[in-house]
Amino acid sequence: MRVCIVGAGVIGSLYAAHLARVADVSALTRREEHARAINEHGLRVTGRADFSSRLEASTSPDDLPAPELAIVACKGTDLDDVSARLEGRWPDATMLTVQNGIGADEIVAAHGPWRQLTAVTFMSGTRHSDTEVEYVLDTATWIGPARGTTAADAEAVAELIASSGLKAEAFPDLRPAQWSKLIFNATVNTVAALTGLPHDAHFAELEHPTDLGHLVKALIDEGKAVAAAAGVELADDPWEMNVLATRRGSRHYPSMLEDVEAHRRTEIDLITGALVREAHRVAVSVPLHETMQRLVKAKEASWE
Amino acid sequence: MRVCVVGCGAVGSLFAANLATLDDVEVWAYDLAREHVDAINHDGLRLTGAGEVHSHPHATADAAELPPCDFGIVATKAMHTDPAVAATAHAFSDGCVATVQNGIGNEEVIARHVERVIRGTTFPAGKLAAPGVVQWDVKGDTTLGPFEGRPAPLDEVQRLADACTRGGMPTTAVEDARGPQWRKVIFNAATNPLGALTGLTHGRVCEQPALRALASRLVDEGKAVAAAQGITLDSDPEELIDYAARPDVAYGHKASMLQDVEAMRRTEVDYLNGGIVEFGRRHGVPTPINESIWALVKGVEASWEQ
Numbered sequence: 001m002r003v004c005i006v007g008a009g010v011i012g013s014l015y016a017a018h019l020a021r022v023a024d025v026s027a028l029t030r031r032e033e034h035a036r037a038i039n040e041h042g043l044r045v046t047g048r049a050d051f052s053s054r055l056e057a058s059t060s061p062d063d064l065p066a067p068e069l070a071i072v073a074c075k076g077t078d079l080d081d082v083s084a085r086l087e088g089r090w091p092d093a094t095m096l097t098v099q100n101g102i103g104a105d106e107i108v109a110a111h112g113p114w115r116q117l118t119a120v121t122f123m124s125g126t127r128h129s130d131t132e133v134e135y136v137l138d139t140a141t142w143i144g145p146a147r148g149t150t151a152a153d154a155e156a157v158a159e160l161i162a163s164s165g166l167k168a169e170a171f172p173d174l175r176p177a178q179w180s181k182l183i184f185n186a187t188v189n190t191v192a193a194l195t196g197l198p199h200d201a202h203f204a205e206l207e208h209p210t211d212l213g214h215l216v217k218a219l220i221d222e223g224k225a226v227a228a229a230a231g232v233e234l235a236d237d238p239w240e241m242n243v244l245a246t247r248r249g250s251r252h253y254p255s256m257l258e259d260v261e262a263h264r265r266t267e268i269d270l271i272t273g274a275l276v277r278e279a280h281r282v283a284v285s286v287p288l289h290e291t292m293q294r295l296v297k298a299k300e301a302s303w304e
Numbered sequence: 305m306r307v308c309v310v311g312c313g314a315v316g317s318l319f320a321a322n323l324a325t326l327d328d329v330e331v332w333a334y335d336l337a338r339e340h341v342d343a344i345n346h347d348g349l350r351l352t353g354a355g356e357v358h359s360h361p362h363a364t365a366d367a368a369e370l371p372p373c374d375f376g377i378v379a380t381k382a383m384h385t386d387p388a389v390a391a392t393a394h395a396f397s398d399g400c401v402a403t404v405q406n407g408i409g410n411e412e413v414i415a416r417h418v419e420r421v422i423r424g425t426t427f428p429a430g431k432l433a434a435p436g437v438v439q440w441d442v443k444g445d446t447t448l449g450p451f452e453g454r455p456a457p458l459d460e461v462q463r464l465a466d467a468c469t470r471g472g473m474p475t476t477a478v479e480d481a482r483g484p485q486w487r488k489v490i491f492n493a494a495t496n497p498l499g500a501l502t503g504l505t506h507g508r509v510c511e512q513p514a515l516r517a518l519a520s521r522l523v524d525e526g527k528a529v530a531a532a533q534g535i536t537l538d539s540d541p542e543e544l545i546d547y548a549a550r551p552d553v554a555y556g557h558k559a560s561m562l563q564d565v566e567a568m569r570r571t572e573v574d575y576l577n578g579g580i581v582e583f584g585r586r587h588g589v590p591t592p593i594n595e596s597i598w599a600l601v602k603g604v605e606a607s608w609e610q
Contacts, residue, residue: 194501195603202606210578212606215599218592251610287521288596294514295501295600301512302503 004067007074017043018164020053047134076270083111101270115148140167144174176235183223189256190292229282311380322471324359331361343436353440376401382575393417400456407575421451449481490526499559507555532587
């Protein structure tokens with residue numbers, strides 16, 4: 001099985017290093033020196049696992065063997081550019097998108113007739129260098145069919161990923177899980193990005209009127225109303241996801257908070273933007289998510 | 305007439321220094337910043353910028369030293385009102401106490417300690433440049449009126465307003481001072497936290513159409529809460545927002561809340577958006593956007609304790 005990991009950030013690197021143990025894996029990177037470093041040293045995983053893998057990397061898709069499976073793991077903000085660079089290439093590939101939010105598969109679909117699978121991933125890690133990534137949360141990747149694929153295709157890819165040592169599960173319809181995570185992300189990421197708080201116990205506090213839990217709950221309730229109007233039955237209750245995550249005792253830094261602290265463009269349009277677009281489509285008002293979206297966009301403007 | 309300014313920061317100093325230029329007014333300044341107090345007692349209080357003033361109020365950090373006063377002017381940050389007025393209340397047992405602080409809810413706190421309270425709103429602004437020296441940035445009007453819950457007599461309000469005006473701080477006494485106060489609170493609550501949460505100056509907040517529209521949502525909630533109390537705003541806060549965004553007014557101004565956030569100081573959000581939310585609850589007016597903004601700024605404050 002030839003697999004190409006498109007985008008070797010934390011999540012991409014975790015897939016690449018693990019899958020290289022059970023498949024022929026290459027990585028398409030954004031930076032030349034990143035590709036060079038991977039070609040020279042391979043990828044090392046620490047944390048919940050401890051091993052190194054060798055694989056081929058390049059910044060040009062033409063240098064890499066045409067894959068049967070491409071896991072598109074770049075940031076949502078790069079997805080359109082990356083997909084454009086793959087136009088006309090890899091005709092036999094199935095493209096698996098793992099970006100936050102919803103709508104990633106539509107962005108890829110606009111650039112070619114590939115077969116597609118869609119996924120949400122709950123695993124997380126920390127990047128220590130171009131060739132070392134720490135595997136932090138060993139939670140699963142959930143995979144479902146999208147354009148031109150079936151539940152059996154999702155099953156096959158989930159089995160491949162599971163055989164590499166990561167957790168993966170296939171679902172006949174991913175929308176319930178995707179929406180649960182979308183609502184969770186749109187809430188937790190924006191609240192963290194605007195307050196500077198990591199995802200910690202504050203997010204579930206409801207005791208006093210100004211406790212942050214009230215805002216978190218109100219944002220989640222808006223999201224649930226949109227899901228209901230869109231005919232999606234959620235897999236997990238995002239409020240329960242929030243409470244569980246804060247009870248683990250770890251202080252998780254959502255990616256949007258990291259982006260804000262590094263003065264990088266955030267994934268707000270793919271996450272909250274997607275939720276707000278869906279809300280408009282089904283005529284549900286989401287004033288609080290709109291507020292969060294405007295504030296995060298304005299925060300981006302403060303360093304541009 | 306004897307007046308004590310309680311909390312002699314930038315705004316308090318504007319009142320203290322100007323009033324102390326009058327022969328018939330004895331001014332005391334109560335403040336906990338010992339360096340500032342010592343400098344005032346040693347060299348007097350100096351204002352520079354929009355006006356040049358040098359006068360000699362009495363200053364003290366010890367409330368027990370205060371003689372009985374006809375008037376108090378409370379100018380502390382809103383979160384310090386309660387301890388400051390509790391400490392000085394003995395000086396006002398026969399007097400009236402006015403607030404010129406930001407936000408709403410200060411009068412209620414003052415009324416826990418003194419009998420006759422004056423509601424007030426002031427627009428002049430400045431900053432402490434050095435002990436005993438205040439940079440006077442903006443001149444502006446002050447409005448005073450009896451606080452409904454524990455009112456000072458209107459002729460006493462008038463007497464204080466006259467003294468302030470003669471001293472160089474134009475002040476009007478009115479029967480209902482809620483209109484100007486709510487206009488200022490709605491303006492501050494709609495703009496300060498947006499600057500504080502995004503890092504943008506007032507002008508840049510207004511330049512972004514989506515963010516300017518968010519300010520209008522906050523204004524609309526504030527107006528609804530004011531209307532539910534029967535308050536007529538003296539002018540539209542929207543006009544004040546756009547006026548302040550002009551390059552020649554306050555385009556590049558960082559809201560005080562943004563300055564507080566950058567310095568990791570506790571903000572006055574409880575008395576701005578928090579005040580609008582509280583009064584909204586009392587009068588059955590929903591204020592979901594102000595509530596969210598309040599929670600976010602409280603979250604920012606909590607992030608410093610990590």
